[in-house]
Amino acid sequence: MAVTPRGTTPVPPDARPRLTVLSGPSGVGKSTVVAHMRKEHPEVWLSVSATTRKPRPGEQHGVHYFFVSDDEMDKLIANGELLEWAEFAGNRYGTPRAAVLEHLESGVPVLLEIDLQGARQVRASMPEAQLVFLAPPSWEELVRRLTGRGTEPPEVIERRLGAAKVELAAEPEFDETLVNTSVEDVARELLALMDVV
Numbered sequence: 001m002a003v004t005p006r007g008t009t010p011v012p013p014d015a016r017p018r019l020t021v022l023s024g025p026s027g028v029g030k031s032t033v034v035a036h037m038r039k040e041h042p043e044v045w046l047s048v049s050a051t052t053r054k055p056r057p058g059e060q061h062g063v064h065y066f067f068v069s070d071d072e073m074d075k076l077i078a079n080g081e082l083l084e085w086a087e088f089a090g091n092r093y094g095t096p097r098a099a100v101l102e103h104l105e106s107g108v109p110v111l112l113e114i115d116l117q118g119a120r121q122v123r124a125s126m127p128e129a130q131l132v133f134l135a136p137p138s139w140e141e142l143v144r145r146l147t148g149r150g151t152e153p154p155e156v157i158e159r160r161l162g163a164a165k166v167e168l169a170a171e172p173e174f175d176e177t178l179v180n181t182s183v184e185d186v187a188r189e190l191l192a193l194m195d196v197v
């Protein structure tokens, strides 16, 4: 399903990078920060999630997401192929387990960009993971970014803003908080947290 570093020698467990999870409300800038970070540091591996959401213009299967049907998602869940999964604003999303573990075993730093429910599941199953919360500079700015992106109709934006209130309230559960005022600054801070720089 995913490209994995086959043929590489596993590194000893105590030398493996920590799994890092990045969460935060829809529209805060997670994808923007991650894209900026990976442009400079392509060695960070970003897990590609499976989702039942329909692709946005420009999104490619296997690059941004594995776009799957409801039946396919049912099977991934039933077969235990997902490290975590959650329903978010009417669609299901999940992290393919095998590729994450293979990359960590090969010593590759791994980043998951997932929602709060997924972050909680990772905390429960992999307590050594590092949970990072990306916060907006203000509520007004979050609304501006989500609306300004122009990828969702008004009712979907409303639903995502409802979820955002819940996610913002959960910020104290995270190990670290980064405020997304400047994409460059946050990307640098995230790399430092991942021990990449």
Ligand SMILES: Nc1nc2c(ncn2[C@@H]2O[C@H](COP(=O)(O)OP(=O)(O)O)[C@@H](O)[C@H]2O)c(=O)[nH]1
Pocket (backbone or CB within 6 Å): 023, 024, 025, 026, 027, 030, 031, 049, 050, 053, 084, 085, 086, 088, 093, 094, 095, 113, 114, 115, 116, 117, 118, 119
């Ligand atoms: N639990 C979980 N959440 C995911 C996964 N992939 C993406 N998400 C989250 O699902 C939410 C919606 O993602 P998406 O539809 O791409 O919208 P966007 O993040 O606002 O661009 C975001 O909070 C993502 O971080 C996953 O594999 N598991």
Ligand SMILES: Nc1ncnc2c1ncn2[C@@H]1O[C@H](COP(=O)(O)OP(=O)(O)O)[C@@H](O)[C@H]1O
Pocket (backbone or CB within 6 Å): 024, 025, 026, 027, 028, 029, 030, 031, 032, 033, 145, 146, 148, 149, 180, 181, 182, 183
């Ligand atoms: N630091 C920032 N300052 C201003 N606009 C930003 C910043 N980070 C992201 N954006 C913009 O906010 C919108 C939402 O960003 P996006 O990365 O799609 O968010 P998310 O992946 O968290 O849903 C996009 O239009 C993006 O260009």
